[in-house]
Each structure stands twice: as structure tokens, then as C-alpha cells.
Amino acid sequence: MKKLAKICLLSSLLAGGLALAGCNSNEEGTIVVGILQPVEHNALTAAREGFMEAINDAGIKVKFNYQNANGVEADQNTMAKSLVLKSDLTLGIGTGASVALQAASINAGLEKPILFTAVTDPVDAGLVKSMDAPGGYITGASDMNPVAAQIDLIKECKPSASKIGIFYTQSETNSKVQADQAAAEAQKQGLEVEIGTCTDSSDISANINNLCGKGIDALYIPTDNNVAAHMQPVKNAVENYHILTVCGEESIMAGGGHITLSISYNELGRRTGEMAVKILKDGAEPADLPVVSMTAAECTYVMCSQNAEAAGVTIPDSVKEQCTDIPAK
Numbered sequence: 341m342k343k344l345a346k347i348c349l350l351s352s353l354l355a356g357g358l359a360l361a362g363c364n365s366n367e368e369g370t371i372v373v374g375i376l377q378p379v380e381h382n383a384l385t386a387a388r389e390g391f392m393e394a395i396n397d398a399g400i401k402v403k404f405n406y407q408n409a410n411g412v413e414a415d416q417n418t419m420a421k422s423l424v425l426k427s428d429l430t431l432g433i434g435t436g437a438s439v440a441l442q443a444a445s446i447n448a449g450l451e452k453p454i455l456f457t458a459v460t461d462p463v464d465a466g467l468v469k470s471m472d473a474p475g476g477y478i479t480g481a482s483d484m485n486p487v488a489a490q491i492d493l494i495k496e497c498k499p500s501a502s503k504i505g506i507f508y509t510q511s512e513t514n515s516k517v518q519a520d521q522a523a524a525e526a527q528k529q530g531l532e533v534e535i536g537t538c539t540d541s542s543d544i545s546a547n548i549n550n551l552c553g554k555g556i557d558a559l560y561i562p563t564d565n566n567v568a569a570h571m572q573p574v575k576n577a578v579e580n581y582h583i584l585t586v587c588g589e590e591s592i593m594a595g596g597g598h599i600t601l602s603i604s605y606n607e608l609g610r611r612t613g614e615m616a617v618k619i620l621k622d623g624a625e626p627a628d629l630p631v632v633s634m635t636a637a638e639c640t641y642v643m644c645s646q647n648a649e650a651a652g653v654t655i656p657d658s659v660k661e662q663c664t665d666i667p668a669k
Contacts, residue, residue, distance in 0.1 A: 371403070372405060373395065373405070373429050374404075375407065380410065386609065388609060390605070431612065433456075434459065438462075438467055455619075458481070473630070474626060479615065479629045483633070487525060491522055503557050505534045505535075506560045506562075510537045512564055512566060515563065534554050541570040558583060571592060574597075584653050590602040593647070597647060599641070599643040607634065642663055
């Protein structure tokens with residue numbers, strides 16, 4: 341902590357420097373870490389919890405300032421402005437929250453460290469220059485899914501499938517990146533692809549039913565914050581049409597999907613928290629910390645037999661034996 345105090349003193353003297361340890365705290369010696377979450381759902385919450393656990397386990401005296409926009413973009417932008425001003429380091433959970441923190445920092449003329457977690461493609465989002473060399477004051481963890489392996493699950497579970505649907509929210513860049521990858525992989529495997537999108541929660545029901553009514557044999561849903569928070573219309577549609585549903589991660593799947601190869605968002609958040617420790621405790625620069633992610637080998641096959649049975653979908657025993665079966669939510 342002596343090193344942190346020195347960093348704080350230097351940052352208060354050097355205009356434009358990284359404002360780190362304890363400079364915004366009401367209690368001397370306490371670091372303020374701001375956390376911005378766009379909406380409440382299990383995966384994002386697990387990432388937040390893992391992040392906080394890693395920092396607490398390192399023994400750093402931290403005050404967490406957690407804000408949740410509950411799906412309201414205007415509130416998210418307002419919260420971002422407040423967090424970058426009042427925090428020594430901030431965390432954005434998901435692409436939208438991370439970009440909001442970046443924009444707020446640019447507008448305020450600040451270069452305090454920003455970390456992101458659960459961002460699918462941080463290069464495409466403009467958060468970093470490259471995965472290996474972020475090049476600025478922002479770095480973090482990508483939740484890029486093993487999309488190819490997830491599409492493989494469709495053929496493993498339903499060898500006769502010839503046409504799949506892909507459904508995501510138009511405004512979520514991370515979802516489109518995965519949807520494009522999934523479409524390319526499906527076409528590579530000889531599958532016809534139908535794309536369905538929604539704009540927000542209000543048109544999920546109409547649009548997912550429209551997609552399911554196009555004769556698809558299976559449905560793929562990437563990690564998508566809006567859809568994850570409103571899975572009931574998806575669950576109703578796939579049960580009505582008896583469609584195998586593969587999801588980008590397990591908490592979405594538990595809401596109405598059937599099977600996935602999923603990363604652990606708690607572990608992803610923990611790895612992001614370990615990056616925060618390197619910055620706050622060891623004096624590392626975000627520019628020098630490569631973006632981290634989880635490999636397919638680190639992911640887990642997860643199914644929800646309860647949801648599958650409700651949709652009249654049969655998961656082959658050869659696939660079941662690889663999976664952890666979780667309850668529907």
C-alpha cells in the first residue's frame with residue numbers, strides 16, 4: 341500500500357496522469373473502484389462478483405461504487421460520467437457500459453484506468469488497438485464464445501438439421517459479431533441460415549415467433565444482454581415450434597434454451613479483477629496488459645433437460661454424457 345500512496349501523490353501532481361490509489365476516497369488510503377452494469381442478468385452479475393472477489397482476495401482496501409442502468413441507455417451514460425469523475429479505476433460490464441465509460445473519460449479529459457469484462461470484440465468496439473497491445477488506458481477481458489463449437493452442437497444434437505435461425509438485438513455490437521461468426525460457421529457446415537433481430541424487449545415476442553415460423557430446425561442465440569433479460573418470449577416460441585435451441589452461455593440457456601458450451605462469467609470477472617490488482621497494487625499500465633479471454637478447452641458443456649423436455653426436444657445420450665444439467669429459471 342506504500343507504493344499506492346506514492347502513485348496517488350504523483351498522480352495528483354502530474355496533470356493528465358493516471359489517477360490511481362485513493363485520490364477520490366472519503367477515507368484516507370481507500371481506492372474507489374466504479375462498476376457500471378447495463379442490466380441485471382446472471383452472467384453479468386457473475387462477472388461483477390468475480391471481479392470484486394479477485395480484488396478483495398488481494399487484500400487491497402477498496403470502496404466499490406456499483407451502478408446498474410437497468411437497461412436504460414440514457415441512465416447508463418449519466419452513471420458513466422459520474423463514475424469516471426469519482427473513481428480511481430472503473431469497470432464496464434459489457435460493450436455498451438465500457439464504451440460509455442470511455443466516452444465519459446474522453447469528454448472529461450481524463451485517462452484514469454478503465455477495465456472491461458464480457459466484451460466480445462473490444463477492437464471492433466474501439467476500446468483497444470489490439471488484443472495483445474491495447475495501447476491506451478483501457479484493457480480487460482473478452483467473452484468471445486467458442487461459436488464454432490456451439491454450432492457443432494446443432495449437428496451433434498440434430499444431425500438431420502438443414503436450416504437454422506440466429507436471433508439477436510440489432511443495437512448490441514457484441515451480439516452481431518457472434519451472429520456473423522455463427523452464420524459463417526453454419527454455412528460452412530452446409531446449413532441454411534435465417535437471421536432474426538429485435539430492437540428491444542418490446543418486439544422480441546413478435547420477431548422470434550416470426551423466425552421460428554420459417555421452418556428452422558434449430559435456433560442459435562449469442563450472448564445478448566437484451567434477450568438474456570427477456571427470455572420468456574423465446575422460451576414460449578421454441579416450445580410452441582419444438583425447436584432445438586443452442587445459446588451463447590448458460591444463464592441465457594437456463595431461461596429457455598437447451599444446450600451450450602459456456603464460459604464461466606465468474607471466472608472471466610475474476611481474471612479482470614486480477615488485472616485491476618496488477619494496476620492498483622503493482623503499478624502496471626493498462627496499455628501493457630493484453631486482453632484476456634477463455635479458450636474452448638476452458639469452457640463447460642451445459643444443458644437444461646427441463647427446458648428441452650418442455651419443447652419436445654431430445655438431446656442424444658452421447659451429448660448428454662458431456663454435459664452438466666442445470667435447472668430452468
